[in-house]
Amino acid sequence: MAAGLQRPQAAAACLLLLRYLSCGLCIPDPKLREALIKQEISMQTGGQVVLTDAEQRLDSVLFKMKQKEMMRPDFPPAMHFFKARELIKTSPIFSLLQKMPKGAALHVHDLSMVNAEWLVKNATYRPHCYMCYTDSNSIRFNFSSQAPEKQLNCSPWILLESLRAKLINTTDLDNSIMGNLTLFTNQDPETVYPSQEVVWDKFEKAFQAMWGLFTYAPVFRDYYYQGLTEFYTDNVMYLELRAVLPEIYELDGSCHCVAWTVKTYQEVTRQFKKDHPDFYGARIIFSHNRNASPSKMTEIVQKALKLQQDFPIFMAGFDLVGREDTGRPLWYFRDALSLPGDKGMTLPFFFHAGETNLEGTDVDQNLLDALLFNTSRIGHGFALLRHPLVKYKSRIEGVAVEVCPISNQVMKLVKDLRNHPAAALMSENHPVVISSDDPSMFGSSGLSYDFYEAFVGFGGLRANIGTLKELAKNSIRYSSLTPKQQKEAFALWQKKWDKFVSENAF
Numbered sequence: 001m002a003a004g005l006q007r008p009q010a011a012a013a014c015l016l017l018l019r020y021l022s023c024g025l026c027i028p029d030p031k032l033r034e035a036l037i038k039q040e041i042s043m044q045t046g047g048q049v050v051l052t053d054a055e056q057r058l059d060s061v062l063f064k065m066k067q068k069e070m071m072r073p074d075f076p077p078a079m080h081f082f083k084a085r086e087l088i089k090t091s092p093i094f095s096l097l098q099k100m101p102k103g104a105a106l107h108v109h110d111l112s113m114v115n116a117e118w119l120v121k122n123a124t125y126r127p128h129c130y131m132c133y134t135d136s137n138s139i140r141f142n143f144s145s146q147a148p149e150k151q152l153n154c155s156p157w158i159l160l161e162s163l164r165a166k167l168i169n170t171t172d173l174d175n176s177i178m179g180n181l182t183l184f185t186n187q188d189p190e191t192v193y194p195s196q197e198v199v200w201d202k203f204e205k206a207f208q209a210m211w212g213l214f215t216y217a218p219v220f221r222d223y224y225y226q227g228l229t230e231f232y233t234d235n236v237m238y239l240e241l242r243a244v245l246p247e248i249y250e251l252d253g254s255c256h257c258v259a260w261t262v263k264t265y266q267e268v269t270r271q272f273k274k275d276h277p278d279f280y281g282a283r284i285i286f287s288h289n290r291n292a293s294p295s296k297m298t299e300i301v302q303k304a305l306k307l308q309q310d311f312p313i314f315m316a317g318f319d320l321v322g323r324e325d326t327g328r329p330l331w332y333f334r335d336a337l338s339l340p341g342d343k344g345m346t347l348p349f350f351f352h353a354g355e356t357n358l359e360g361t362d363v364d365q366n367l368l369d370a371l372l373f374n375t376s377r378i379g380h381g382f383a384l385l386r387h388p389l390v391k392y393k394s395r396i397e398g399v400a401v402e403v404c405p406i407s408n409q410v411m412k413l414v415k416d417l418r419n420h421p422a423a424a425l426m427s428e429n430h431p432v433v434i435s436s437d438d439p440s441m442f443g444s445s446g447l448s449y450d451f452y453e454a455f456v457g458f459g460g461l462r463a464n465i466g467t468l469k470e471l472a473k474n475s476i477r478y479s480s481l482t483p484k485q486q487k488e489a490f491a492l493w494q495k496k497w498d499k500f501v502s503e504n505a506f
């Protein structure tokens, strides 16, 4: 019935036919397309890295593994880490990442570097360990030669050694102690931690619970040594540790001052290096809670300046910690934080900033203020994408963002790690490093779990061996080490890297 078509309809049909016949001309140029894809990939973290033959072979192995991993219906990065952990443990990508020399861990807190099980099985099994039950369903510890004085809002002290001696089976007791020292749980994490408020509350309670263990001198030393061991075993060669530097006590109740704490950290680091010559070392970033009053903060900054002067090699600088959303913003402390500059003294800053999804609040200005105070790096920077100017400044000034994927997920800023904002940062080679923040609180350890989430989760299929290499190099490049030290550290890392590649490329 073509003849029956009205004129306009006939014209339209004709046009359609014409378009159909010439459609080859309307497909965008495949060569241009190919070139643009390549160009975009070259913009990502590691996109400019020229791979050796061995690295290319390892890359194709990794690529196949990742394709397989991404087809899983139970794709680990899409799940809460507490549920994903067992799956990740059996992933072949994860076991490669464990073996990979990852360089440095630049955002780790001293109170959370050792798995909670060590605290239970080692620290609480030592003699003279007392425990009490608080009114808010938590626990406290105190090592003492005789029963300590009863604490307010806590049961009478119980000597754990005697309590355990009375029990036939200590598993339940040990599990309940452990449950108080970590956020990790085998129950449904969404039910146990329905909101940021609940998870932060438990987080802070866990630090209070472990305080009496951590600050006992013999435990303190062994804890730190064990922490270095865990990172070293995970192929991390250098750490910059956020440390609260508390007073440390002995069995007789006597206390050591903060300088002693720094000195002990330094001694244990030296000992560890002696025992493991291929470990590069550690530096300390003194960290104080952001809830202090302005006058208290002035005192703290003065203390930090003194430590920086007394331990110029071992101290890296200063930071403020604690929940940003409920704490005080950096600008609130502008007088205290400008003290070093005013005095013409050096105190490098390493501020946590932008660990929030509250847009436009005072707290949300922390990112800008951190840069205005010349921060050396940005801790988390989760909110950075919403601040294009700050992002631009951080890029051109080389102020790296310390990305801690598992932390951000557990603390409920992002649910599915494919949606982490660092995906965008890494797609344009923004200066980033990957770190683990508080591994023991999250039931992880070292750096490999966070590398897995970054590489498989928000790295996607495009993140490759070049990405991993660049991330490891970034961790040295953006560390507080001097240029000369960085050269040494790079040389040490390169040796490890070449060995890793040659042993795993087939």
Ligand SMILES: *[C@@H]1O[C@H](CO)[C@@H](O)[C@H](O)[C@H]1NC(C)=O
Pocket: 121, 122, 123, 125, 126, 222
């Ligand atoms: C705890 O660990 C330290 C250091 O590794 C070790 O010397 C000590 O024997 C351990 N103590 C217990 C009770 O396991």
Ligand SMILES: *[C@@H]1O[C@H](CO)[C@@H](O)[C@H](O)[C@H]1NC(C)=O
Pocket: 141, 142, 143, 144, 147, 148, 149, 211, 212, 215, 253
């Ligand atoms: C341990 O108990 C003593 C009192 O007996 C107290 O002075 C000290 O602060 C307590 N230490 C900790 C870490 O709670």
Ligand SMILES: *[C@@H]1O[C@H](CO)[C@@H](O)[C@H](O)[C@H]1NC(C)=O
Pocket: 169, 170, 171, 172
């Ligand atoms: C101790 O109790 C736990 C759980 O209550 C159980 O799994 C374990 O088998 C028990 N151990 C012994 C030695 O009876």
Ligand SMILES: *[C@@H]1O[C@H](CO)[C@@H](O)[C@H](O)[C@H]1NC(C)=O
Pocket: 133, 137, 138, 139, 175, 176, 177, 178, 179, 180
């Ligand atoms: C913490 O300790 C209290 C007191 O023993 C216990 O009732 C509670 O179950 C523990 N919490 C967890 C999460 O295990």
Ligand SMILES: *[C@@H]1O[C@H](CO)[C@@H](O)[C@H](O)[C@H]1NC(C)=O
Pocket: 338, 341, 372, 373, 374
């Ligand atoms: C930050 O660095 C700039 C440039 O070196 C300097 O002018 C400024 O005084 C510094 N600001 C602070 C708060 O130290």
Ligand SMILES: [Zn+2]
Pocket: 107, 109, 352, 379, 437
């Ligand atoms: Zn942190």
